[in-house]
Amino acid sequence: MNPTENIAFNELSKSEKYQYLHTTWEHLYDPKCHSIGNLSNAIALVRSIFNHWWVGIYQVVDQSLHLSMFQGDVACTRIEKGKGVCGTAWSNQSSIVVPNVHEFEGHIACSSASNSEIVLPIILSSGECWGVWDIDSVHFNEFDDQDRAELERFIERLAEQKLFNY
Secondary structure: OOOOOOOOHHHOOHHHHHHHHHHHHHHHOOOOOOHHHHHHHHHHHHHHHHOOOEEEEEEEEOOEEEEEEEEOOOOOOEEEOOOHHHHHHHHHOOOEEEOOHHHOOOOOOOOOOOOEEEEEEEEOOOOOEEEEEEEEEOOOOOOOHHHHHHHHHHHHHHHHOOOOOO
16 A cells, blocks of 8 residues: 555645654654665655655765665765765764755756755764765755754654664
8 A cells, every 4th residue: 555645645734744754754654664665765755745856865885975765766876075065964963954955065966856855964973974864855945943943853754773884
């Protein structure tokens, strides 16, 4: 059963969408499934509920961010620390909300369709930054503090479930 099928997400408020995300994830998460399958479902769930243009993960490998699971158009495969929004979020180990990516100095344009972005570091219980969760939108000003707080909560739950330990 697809938990996002036949739901009119455009009729829900942002708060209702996040409530649906958190509740549905608890039913969708399968502890017997490999982390890659679970993370792929987590990405698909976020993209389905919010209709974001691109949702994905970059993992720290050999001192750069490497493209991992995602949904959306093709993307940059490697990003250096401190470069672009993803590299800056990794370097600072803090979330970044960018209302207009065209005004972000050093923005890496994997696609000209992206107009706003939110990037959240994935911090393990050890304090290590495993990578970043990246979401792009074709709309300007798509993300705000509510998105930051709710997505940080969601990523913390995924980390608690040890989905970034593969």
